[in-house]
Amino acid sequence: MTSSLRVDHAPPIDAPVRIEGTVGWKERHGRSVLVLVLRVLTLVVAIVAWQLTAGHLIGILFVSKPTLVWNQLKAWAESGALWSNSWVTIKEILIGYAFGAGAGVALGFALSLTRVLASVLDPFVMGLYAIPKVALAPLFIVWFGIGLEMKVILAAVTVFFLVFLNTTAGIKQVDDNLIDAARLMGASTPQLILKVVLPGSMAGVLTGLRIAIPYALIGAVIGELVASNQGLGYLINDSASTLNTAGVYAALVALTVIAAVLNAVVNILGRWTDRWRPNDQAR
Amino acid sequence: MPTVLEARDVSKLFTKGSNRVVALRDCSLQVDEGTFVTVLGRSGCGKSTLLNLFAGLTRPTSGEIRSRGTALAGPADGVGYMTQSDTLMPWRKLHRNVEMPLELRGVDRAERTRRAAELIELVGLAGYESHYPRELSGGMRRRASLARMLIGDPDLLLLDEPFSALDAQLRTEMQAELLRLWQGTGRSVVFVTHDIEEALVLGDRVVVLGQHGAVRLDVPVALGRPRDLDEIRVDPAFVEMHRRLARSLRGETGDVVPAS
Numbered sequence A: 001m002t003s004s005l006r007v008d009h010a011p012p013i014d015a016p017v018r019i020e021g022t023v024g025w026k027e028r029h030g031r032s033v034l035v036l037v038l039r040v041l042t043l044v045v046a047i048v049a050w051q052l053t054a055g056h057l058i059g060i061l062f063v064s065k066p067t068l069v070w071n072q073l074k075a076w077a078e079s080g081a082l083w084s085n086s087w088v089t090i091k092e093i094l095i096g097y098a099f100g101a102g103a104g105v106a107l108g109f110a111l112s113l114t115r116v117l118a119s120v121l122d123p124f125v126m127g128l129y130a131i132p133k134v135a136l137a138p139l140f141i142v143w144f145g146i147g148l149e150m151k152v153i154l155a156a157v158t159v160f161f162l163v164f165l166n167t168t169a170g171i172k173q174v175d176d177n178l179i180d181a182a183r184l185m186g187a188s189t190p191q192l193i194l195k196v197v198l199p200g201s202m203a204g205v206l207t208g209l210r211i212a213i214p215y216a217l218i219g220a221v222i223g224e225l226v227a228s229n230q231g232l233g234y235l236i237n238d239s240a241s242t243l244n245t246a247g248v249y250a251a252l253v254a255l256t257v258i259a260a261v262l263n264a265v266v267n268i269l270g271r272w273t274d275r276w277r278p279n280d281q282a283r
Numbered sequence B: 001m002p003t004v005l006e007a008r009d010v011s012k013l014f015t016k017g018s019n020r021v022v023a024l025r026d027c028s029l030q031v032d033e034g035t036f037v038t039v040l041g042r043s044g045c046g047k048s049t050l051l052n053l054f055a056g057l058t059r060p061t062s063g064e065i066r067s068r069g070t071a072l073a074g075p076a077d078g079v080g081y082m083t084q085s086d087t088l089m090p091w092r093k094l095h096r097n098v099e100m101p102l103e104l105r106g107v108d109r110a111e112r113t114r115r116a117a118e119l120i121e122l123v124g125l126a127g128y129e130s131h132y133p134r135e136l137s138g139g140m141r142r143r144a145s146l147a148r149m150l151i152g153d154p155d156l157l158l159l160d161e162p163f164s165a166l167d168a169q170l171r172t173e174m175q176a177e178l179l180r181l182w183q184g185t186g187r188s189v190v191f192v193t194h195d196i197e198e199a200l201v202l203g204d205r206v207v208v209l210g211q212h213g214a215v216r217l218d219v220p221v222a223l224g225r226p227r228d229l230d231e232i233r234v235d236p237a238f239v240e241m242h243r244r245l246a247r248s249l250r251g252e253t254g255d256v257v258p259a260s
């Protein structure tokens, strides 16, 4: 070795010491299993209490009864109304989400990369964001009719703002030092965007995508409640107008199931997006 | 020897609210090709600001930075800069961080992986390839940054207190590695430190900066190479230089030697 500075080398620095498989099943999952059991228990107790008190403390017309709701669900399932209407709502949610999220991410990036435009448009975007989206429903009916399109647009608009704002916030958070470092490595502008700005803002983008999921459902259902002839929102309206409380609850149960599935997706995404958090923000 | 890098009457002001903060005032410094220049200075005297200017990351408020005789207008090719703070990409594992300069140049994956493995080994991080930066200690992140800088094979190295987070043993090892990588390669190095001993052990020339980057002292290090760390400490020339640099750092004047 032709080292120009002679030093006694310390023993080489070893690979990390990994202690394999010492984190037991109980340590990792014990708590979450307990929580899950308690959750199921809570649900069962609530349903039983509902069943027992309905008709005694409060009138059936107001709160219906789990058994009645169940019968209604069964009837709808058999007639196919449950599936066809759920499918309509799910379609609105998915299409609306896809359009809103796509536009939000794309415009978020496009605007952030031209800083002047971003600051010019900022107050307008915030103003539009503040409008309750349900207030736009009548306008969308005029533009698109009362079909699927109007619900899709309503869901998309709701999703768009959340994704857009989180995307721009995420891009603002990208550490300038990292951008400088990449520039020093000789990165071109497209490379800077692809290898630094995109991954650096991913935490923000994914947060936006994540929190917007339930809002797609809200947008779609609001659209259905305002004007429709199919979908779960329509089932709610239709049942209510014939004083079929069990029908209202049955449709709500179907919506809750859809929301729960969406939330599960959100949680899984959340765990995944945590990996993108820079240094100290992790967990 | 040709000058690779030169600061000509460089001033740098920062705006802070409605005030301006002076970081550098009329700073002039030359770096000759193939030399190892260490820059000493108290905290806040403008060392990092000067390196940022040399790297082309910021522009001087007045004066000029010249790189190989032409005015610098942005980050130049062939410059490796190890900043004072870590700039590893948090979302990349260690080996992907080290590979990054090659990746940006379009070097193919097999070659990248091979070179990265070599350098990771060199800085003593073998076994940590698939760790994220947050899973490394501060000193390990410094070494990872060093590996990333070296993989680009720069011919000008700018290092801002690269080893101050390392333990004494590791620091001497890294100093030795750095010298080995530098010697005989024709690379030029600007090495910022506030450790007098480090400045003397490494440098061909030590520059002491005073307030606002004023050059207080600019002296060649009259010590032969290779340098043996244990012997060098008791070398009368070393002791004398050490004393002189310490005095200069404290701001005692009467010892100003202008740059040759």
Ligand SMILES: Nc1ncnc2c1ncn2[C@@H]1O[C@H](COP(=O)(O)OP(=O)(O)OP(=O)(O)O)[C@@H](O)[C@H]1O
Residues within 6 Å of the ligand: B014, B015, B016, B021, B022, B023, B041, B042, B043, B044, B045, B046, B047, B048, B049, B050, B084, B194
């Ligand atoms: N971005 C900035 N905005 C405002 N002031 C700054 C900025 N960067 C540096 N300064 C000021 O410039 C001066 C020099 O800073 P610099 O970081 O170059 O010091 P340094 O010599 O590297 O110190 P240290 O040894 O502590 O790293 C300091 O007074 C600092 O407050």
Ligand SMILES: [Mg+2]
Residues within 6 Å of the ligand: B047, B048, B049, B084, B160
């Ligand atoms: Mg500094």
